[in-house]
Amino acid sequence: MAPRFPWRPLLAGLIALLLLGAPASALAAFTLPPLPYPVEALEPAIDATTMTLHHDRHHGAYVANLNAQFAANPELARLSLDALQGQISRFPDAVRNNGGGHWNHSQFWAMMAPAGQGGAASPALLTAIEASFGSLEAMQERFNQTAAARFGSGWAWLIRRADGSLAISSTANQDNPLMDLPGIERGTPLLGLDVWEHAYYLSYQNRRPDYIKAWWSLINWDTVNRRFDDAGGASKPAD
Ligand SMILES: [Fe+2]
Secondary structure, eight states: OOOOOOHHHHHHHHHHIIIIISOGGGGOOOOOOOOSSOTTTTTTTSOHHHHHIIIIIIIHHHHHHHHTTTTTOGGGGGOOHHHHHHTGGGSOHHHHHHHHHHHHHHHHHHTBOSTTOSOOOOHHHHHHHHHHHSSHHHHHHHHHHHHHHOOSSEEEEEEEOTTSOEEEEEEETTOOTTSOOTTOOOOEEEEEEEOSGGGTHHHHTTOHHHHHHHHGGGBOHHHHHHHHHHTTTTOOOOO
């Protein structure tokens, strides 16, 4: 009788290879989300070429470079992008920079909408803004000053603190307010503005304040309202 083909050990070997022998990078789970609107939808405030380069090249590179870190940091496979931010101090700078870049840009696209399509601040959010800043205009003025004053590359944020109050903050490079790093004011980002030159230089060159002013026409307040509600709204945690 001819010997039987060794299907069973062959199959076991293949499974072992898949589970144990695959390179860690093959487990990479982070993907570049598509823009929620066409690249020209934010014109004239942000031009289509900037959006294409910013999303496809810059954000795309953060995702690719983060996925390239799986081999050296296999625990990445067990973390969501959100969870990673709060544990970023455990990881090397390449994860901090690219993981932050992926999170920041993913939120940034969703925080914007074509002019006139982003709704308005909800009564609950407006009340919280007035309690912390006096008025919506005063919050915007402080935000603008903070965004303009960020030296070099970084982000400006409107955050909800754990006690329900709101604050304006800024982070360098691709850091964000979720990160467990010294010098960062922690809170839930409700609104974030990318002030890296790659975000505005083609249209505005060195006129960052003009970019900041134009950006306010693009706010997706429906997203900001939902983020505020999801973070607990104006309620304070129980003592
Ligand atoms: Fe950017």
